Amino acid sequence: QSALTQPASVSGSLGQSITISCTGSSSDLGNSNLVSWYQQHPGKAPKLIIYEGNKRHSGISHRFSGSKSGNTASLTISGLQTEDEAVYYCCSFAGFGSPWVFGGGTMLTVL
Amino acid sequence: QVQLQQWGAGLLKPSETLSLTCALYGGSFSGYYWSWIRQSPGKRLEWIGEINHDEGTDYNPSLKSRVTMSIDSSKNQFSLKLRSMTAADAAVYYCARRAVRAFDIWGQGTMVTVSS
Numbered sequence: 001q002s003a004l005t006q007p008a009s010v011s012g013s014l015g016q017s018i019t020i021s022c023t024g025s026s027s028d029l030g031n032s033n034l035v036s037w038y039q040q041h042p043g044k045a046p047k048l049i050i051y052e053g054n055k056r057h058s059g060i061s062h063r064f065s066g067s068k069s070g071n072t073a074s075l076t077i078s079g080l081q082t083e084d085e086a087v088y089y090c091c092s093f094a095g096f097g098s099p100w101v102f103g104g105g106t107m108l109t110v111l
Numbered sequence: 112q113v114q115l116q117q118w119g120a121g122l123l124k125p126s127e128t129l130s131l132t133c134a135l136y137g138g139s140f141s142g143y144y145w146s147w148i149r150q151s152p153g154k155r156l157e158w159i160g161e162i163n164h165d166e167g168t169d170y171n172p173s174l175k176s177r178v179t180m181s182i183d184s185s186k187n188q189f190s191l192k193l194r195s196m197t198a199a200d201a202a203v204y205y206c207a208r209r210a211v212r213a214f215d216i217w218g219q220g221t222m223v224t225v226s227s
Binding site: 003034036038045046047048051052057087089091097098099100101102104105 | 146154155156157158169171172173205212213214215217218219220
């Protein structure tokens with residue numbers, strides 16, 4: 001079971017847009033529509049923001065969007081706000097036997 | 112509002128068994144999968160396994176030999192046992208609800224330390 005690959009950190013200025021990538025393989029992310037993204041603030045549990053690659057979870061701002069192409073999924077946050085500063089994790093279904101794999105997390109810094 | 116609240120011992124000695132319980136408030140067990148996920152000190156998330164209301168289980172192969180999950184629908188609780196704990200198992204352990212597509216409800220987390 002291999003973890004998904006994310007950049008360790010990204011940064012962006014207030015009001016700008018950023019994109020976080022999540023790369024897997026044809027065994028997991030590339031062969032699944034069940035890609036999700038989570039936001040985690042320090043000391044808190046992860047919070048679901050995107051599921052099925054591009055669907056926003058209930059109550060999540062339209063500034064968050066997701067997409068997938070081949071073995072790579074992406075999370076885009078537009079109009080960056082200070083409260084977006086957090087660690088973001090991707091997750092994918094990876095087949096029966098060991099179904100769920102996560103990325104290593106990306107720390108977003110809002111400048 | 113659906114909530115998960117978890118509890119269990121946070122300090123274990125090597126070789127002991129971790130025992131955590133998660134209580135569901137404001138919802139039903141049916142139609143969902145009840146998962147345990149841990150987060151290492153390096154912040155990586157690892158899926159441990161899950162159980163459904165029919166007591167069907169699915170475990171991470173890397174932990175399968177040491178894991179047992181159970182569910183008590185009468186108490187709206189589900190539990191995790193992880194045997195033969197070592198320092199490598201030190202992490203924050205979360206319970207979570209998986210609604211087929213994703214993990215949409217999480218417990219508050221339990222920090223587990225393994226030290227002699």
